[in-house]
Amino acid sequence: MKTILTAGTFDILHASHIQLLERAKILGDRLIVMCSTDDFNAKKHKEALQPYAERKLILEALRCVDKVVPEASWEDKAKYIKAFNVSTFVMGDNWLGKFDALKDAFPELEIFYFPRGKISSTHLRDKIKNL
Numbered sequence: 445m446k447t448i449l450t451a452g453t454f455d456i457l458h459a460s461h462i463q464l465l466e467r468a469k470i471l472g473d474r475l476i477v478m479c480s481t482d483d484f485n486a487k488k489h490k491e492a493l494q495p496y497a498e499r500k501l502i503l504e505a506l507r508c509v510d511k512v513v514p515e516a517s518w519e520d521k522a523k524y525i526k527a528f529n530v531s532t533f534v535m536g537d538n539w540l541g542k543f544d545a546l547k548d549a550f551p552e553l554e555i556f557y558f559p560r561g562k563i564s565s566t567h568l569r570d571k572i573k574n575l
């Protein structure tokens with residue numbers, strides 16, 4: 445069983461999120477998504493429109509997502525990689541290189557940074573504001 449892990453806020457879930465998640469799932473058998481908690485978002489200086497429980501529910505409804513777990517700290521990635529025997533970690537390339545240090549603790553871990561899609565939650569929020 446090959447397990448893939450990814451992480452993010454996934455606020456106002458949109459097509460670029462879905463593309464990332466579907467591409468991640470194809471790499472293995474099981475996709476686990478770490479969804480940032482509201483407290484962790486505050487630490488990232490990010491405020492989601494949808495609270496954690498709603499973002500989690502939406503992610504869980506996706507065909508390509510097998511499990512959603514809370515991302516409550518930067519250290520959680522290592523915790524879940526170990527707990528779920530993760531073989532591959534995937535992020536969009538706005539995070540390029542930022543998680544390469546995980547390979548120090550997990551030399552076998554593959555890391556992919558996929559090209560970021562065109563859509564952004566911030567842009568969607570602005571469009572709604574201006575309706």
Ligand code: C2G
Pocket residue numbers: 451452453454455460461464480488490515534535536537538539558559560561562563564
């Ligand atoms: N993403 C993407 N294309 C977009 C928007 C987002 O590929 N147009 C990707 C991001 O690169 C990330 C994932 O979708 O891999 C989730 O993005 P965000 O919800 O913006 O996540 P973020 O708040 O950056 O949290 O520890 C990592 C963080 O929790 C990432």
